[in-house]
Amino acid sequence: MNDSDEVKRVLVQAADAARFAPSIHNTQPWRWVVREDRLELFGVAERQLREQDPDGRMLLLSCGTALHHALVALDAEGWRHEVERPAGEPLATIRATGQVPARPEATRHFQMLQVRRTDRRTVTDEPVPEDTLRHLVKVTQEGGARLHVLGRDQVLALAVAVDRAGHAESHDDRIRAETAAWVGGERPGGTGIPASALPEEVPLTTVAERDFKVAGTLAAGDGHDQAATYAVLYGPGDGPQDWLRAGESLSRLWLAATEQAVSLLPLSSPVEIPFTRQTLRRMLGDIGFPYLAVRLGTLDPAHSAPPKTPRLPAGQVIEIVPG
Ligand SMILES: Cc1cc2nc3c(=O)[nH]c(=O)nc-3n(C[C@H](O)[C@H](O)[C@H](O)COP(=O)(O)O)c2cc1C
Structure with a gap:
């Protein structure tokens, strides 16, 4: 060769x-x-x-x-x-x-x-250690975007934004139809989210997970998100190259989190809907543009990995x- x-x-x-x-x-x-x-x-x-x-x-x-x-x-x-x-x-x-x-x-x-993997089950009562969070913030930053860890009041504001965005999306017939085309069932075509990766019931948490309105088969556990950390991935620009870079930072963050046995769940609906995206922007004190909200938590060692999604x-x- x-x-x-x-x-x-x-x-x-x-x-x-x-x-x-x-x-x-x-x-x-x-x-x-x-x-x-x-x-x-x-x-x-x-x-x-x-x-x-x-x-x-x-x-x-x-x-x-x-x-x-x-x-x-x-x-x-x-x-x-x-x-x-x-x-x-x-x-x-x-x-x-x-x-x-x-x-x-x-x-x-x-x-x-x-x-x-994306793990939509609830996280444990063990918070992510401070030094692990600092490491994840640093790793994200090396990719070009930044990670803002939310304080308690900001978590409540995020919960409201997620709720409003979820409400707006679930009352939009076209979005509902689009979601139904990509989510649920067995996904033999190699794309979309199979039922096996979705909780049987959306867990009752302070910040709601995305409700895909599709029956899942994953046992979500009886935990909560009280010990979870919420953070917003953000950066200096709103242009296509900024969003691409943000994706690179997300990948860095997610791989580093996986290495530290920290589960990461993206919450993108408040970024998709313009008025909640503004709320997140104000939450950041206008220091940058929000790209994605994420939940970070420690995994229950009794849980095996969630099933693979197709490719x-x-x-x-x-x-x-x-x-
Ligand atoms: C930009 C982006 C936004 C996402 N938003 C959500 C979300 O709001 N809720 C959710 O449950 N999963 C979300 N996900 C996770 C995807 O559904 C998941 O990556 C995909 O189904 C593949 O599964 P895997 O991550 O287990 O490989 C998001 C992923 C990406 C990259």
Whole structure:
């Protein structure tokens, strides 16, 4: 195998690993084009939630998580990389620029990428330790976005915003129909959230989880969210590149949380609805734009991992350009 074959092989492998990335409603709204010397990331309009996410913010966050997953895979193989994030399409271009010995933490991150899940069960009464939270704040910041940990009063304000956003979305017939198309059942097509990843009943918590209005089969536990930490991922800009970067930071945060046995549940509805997005913005004291609210909590060791959600086959998201 010559050098360029080797580069191409490692780029295909990175695009393949990015299939594990989390995405809004598991839409996987990305597509990769592997060229001789580079990997290009594109958003896929057919897998955008047109009603719930008309401006594509959640699509870009999701593509950002996929981008970071691809970089983690390159790190784990010991490949240095350069990333361009031009305004427009492709959303990003990755070049593998040379090999170095893989760092042990890169291998660990690659393992985390395979075991990370969205866990909608309740968390335990053990709060996330302060130093773990500080570590997660730092890791997020290294990705370009920031993490603001909410105080008690702000958690109550978040609960109200989540409630209002949930109400607005559940009273919108078109959003309801769109959600029903992506969520529930067995999902043989490789996208969407299967019933097995959704609680039988939405747990009674201070800050409500998203109610998908679809019967789930996951036993959610009889815990609460009293010991949970809530935080808002935010950053300096509201442009497409900012949302892509925010997705990269989300992926960093989520993999680091998984490594520390901290569960992360995204709460995106208050960001999707403009008036609650404003509420979150004011909550941040106008220091930045809110990208996503998250619940962080410790996992019940008695629980096994929640079931895997499906993924599209590689052939549907990766195009290898011959030559
Ligand atoms: C940008 C974004 C927003 C999300 N918003 C929510 C949400 O509001 N509620 C929820 O239960 N899950 C949310 N999720 C989790 C996805 O549903 C989940 O990543 C997807 O179904 C794939 O499952 P997995 O994370 O277990 O691999 C979100 C994920 C992303 C990336």
